[in-house]
Amino acid sequence: MYIPADKKKSKSFEGYTLIVPAVSVGNVGQLAADLLISTMWLERCGFIYHDSILPLVGNDPYAHPEADVCKLVTACEVYESKLHQLVIIQQRAPFVKGKMSSFRRWLTSWVKENKFEKLVILSSMHAHERLDIQLQGPQFRYISTPDLEAENKERFTHDVLKWIPLEGRPSLEDPEGSLYLPGGGIAKSLFEDCSKENIPAIVVLVFCAEGDNAQDAVKLAYNLNLWMDLIDFKPKYDLDGKTIIKPASTWRVPSSWRLLFGTAVDQTLFH
């Protein structure tokens, strides 16, 4: 269930966009969500406490590395931006085997209950499953429900975005080509659930393999930002056109991304 961080403030998410990362190959969706939350300095507005997610606690992942306070983070938390009418869920622990459909059911009913305008699912796909034509060129793809597609068609095909829809795969059930997202976690089934329930939804993904997926996450977040216009990285100049009021910025990497490959090797091994 969703538990607001501050029960006294009643909140309505009507008309907001919900961004949900799927636990997918390379955890790219979750890393991209981290970048968005960290760079936009989003505030946590609530927790998701559901028996389908394994337990996890830690210290504040977005704090300064030198900070010495304890701001607890749990397995699944919700962040919001009133300015952008945006809510981002961040999931830090895997699903309990056999409980993914239970979580999807809860999520779709929560989306409908809160009257979110649209759902954006961040995901990724196994790079080794690419078709020949996907081997080269942009590694970013999207797939959206017909209503969102119609609404945004011009923007997606515009020179700035140049988004490519995910190529379908012919299967025994559907020779025309159906949605094929290996390694995408719950993205495919969640997208299908949304289509059935008439919730406008879009899956954005990159092709990748397991490893240091920070760059894949930046690619995903960058493309999403081009569409949704959330963060302005360009520097801001004064009226004279020369003095810089706000310098050019970049993605703010959270401290939880440190030590990707674990503790440094003990150098006494090599004496």
Next chain:
Amino acid sequence: MATFFGEILPVISRAVDDDDDDESFENLETYVKIKWKKEAQEEMELTKDKKLQANAFVLAVGPAATGFTQTYVTHKNYEIIGAMFCGMKEDDVNTFGQMSPTDKTCYIYRKCDYPSALVCECNYDIRPEYAHSFVNQLMSCLNLCEGHVVIFGSTFTSEYKSDVPTSDMNPPFMRALKTASFLGTPMAPYLEQPNVATGLPAQMLTYCHIHKLNAVLYMCYTDSIHLDFATLKTFQPLIESTPVKYMREENKKASETLKKIVDLHTKHSTLYM
């Protein structure tokens, strides 16, 4: 996936494909069972919300944490009022009386002269998938609104990531995490990012955090596979932590008790005598 040397390896990924859904953890709710003693159940019936009043609650998870609480807290003046059962396997070694520290048990103790002080000692690893049900069933019977919760756990230094090599950290060492409602300072440094705690201790702390209870988690990082004296000694300063300092029972034979517990755990782990 082909490696540089030409061998084919399976692709390992944390991404679980959707079709993995018809799996084994279906009956999570019924797998964990809590049983209360008759007197405790009767007491619960008498209260408004059918819960036991608890002002102080200690959850000890794992052999090191339970060894610590058995030595300094529950060794005297405590009675068992309940137990939690979470599935036993064929190869689990248990004595008939379930009273040996190496038995896989999870008992709930209450202090005889301070009935709102409770200790839950779970000396074996509960699978994280059952943690949600375990915590929900336990906490639904306790009223902890004004109370203090402390959780003790232990894990391996191989799980700990830092800039400093592990040998320089002088294991075993203690780290802490607390809920926002707990206004004091824990008796150990905070667990730094990117480290996290998982499993039953994490589930309990999550529950306390969400329900705005005062709680602290103390996690001991040890490099010993089997329970050893050094690990138990790392817990010792925590007898002054809240709320343990109000619940402890002085044990003049503490060193002997600790040694007995360590011996019991090492009996089947020494390769050479």
